[in-house]
Amino acid sequence: MADKNQEQIVEEGGLEALLMLLGTSTNPTIHRVASGAIANLAMNDLNQVLIMSKGGAQLLSKIAFKTDDPQTLRMVAGAIANLCGNQKLHVMLKEDGGIKALFMMAQSGNSDVISQVARGMANFAKCESRGTIYGHRKGRSLLLEDVALTWLIANTTSTSASTRRHIELALCHLAQNEDNTQDFASSGALKELVRISCESSREDIRNLAKKTLKLNPIFRAEVQRV
Structure with missing residues (x-):
């Protein structure tokens, strides 16, 4: 969807209409189509803010818990994954149930849905890492308050190349935050990071x-000890 078309849709009230359909319709086809359209709109920073301010994450999360249709779940997961790419929205996204919905959708067993969930984790972790490096945020990752590391570790050997790539990136970015060090050391995530540094299919x-392991003195000591 071209940026100009997106602007026109938003200006003419299309986003509000899509969100209203998600909240009021009981038609699964409408849920799927509306979620897909919102996912497209959520690729734009300004639209992401609008979607969140109008309760979009809450509505998407409700659909995620209501449906077992893989296509709808893929659209919903894709929309939330795009919202994960805006660090300013992370706290609200978590509070509105977006992260919980992602992990719930990961249990669907559908490879396309799982790939979108992994992409969301990678987007979230990358933005958090960048925010921490530039001093815009402090503290342990919001993802670690849920079951992120457990899920990421369990799926690092996924048969889907795109899912593996997203998971490997998520682990690398989470490891860049020193406040996550203890979680990595105690959960097995550090072991996975070492494996990724040697075995990832992408250079x-x-x-x-390797760079992440080298920069963290606790990681370095742990790797040398092993």
Whole structure:
């Protein structure tokens, strides 16, 4: 969807109409189509803020818990994954149930849905890492308050190449935050990071994992001890 078309849709009230359909319709087809349209709109920063301010994450999360249709879940997960790419919205996204909905959708068993969930984790972790590096946020990752590390570790050997790539990136970015060090050391995530640094099919991810391990003195000591 071109940016100009997106602007026109939003200006003419299309976003509000889509959100209203999510909240009021009981038609599964409408849920799927509306979620897909919102996912497209959620690729734009300004639209992301609008979607969140109008309760979009809450509505998407409710649909996620209502449906077992893989196509609808893929659209909903894609929309939330796009919202995960805006660090300013992370606290609200978590409070509105978006992260919980992602992990719930991961249990669907559908590879396309799981790939979108993994992309959401990678987007969230990358934005958090960037925010921490630039001093815009402090503290342990919001993802770690849920079951992120457990889920990421369990799915690092996914048969889907795109899911593996997103998970490897998520782990690398989460590891860049020193406040997550203890979680990595105690959960097995550090072991996965070491494996990624050697075995990832992508050279850029192997290099990112190696750099992350090298920069953290506790990681370095743990790796040398093993």
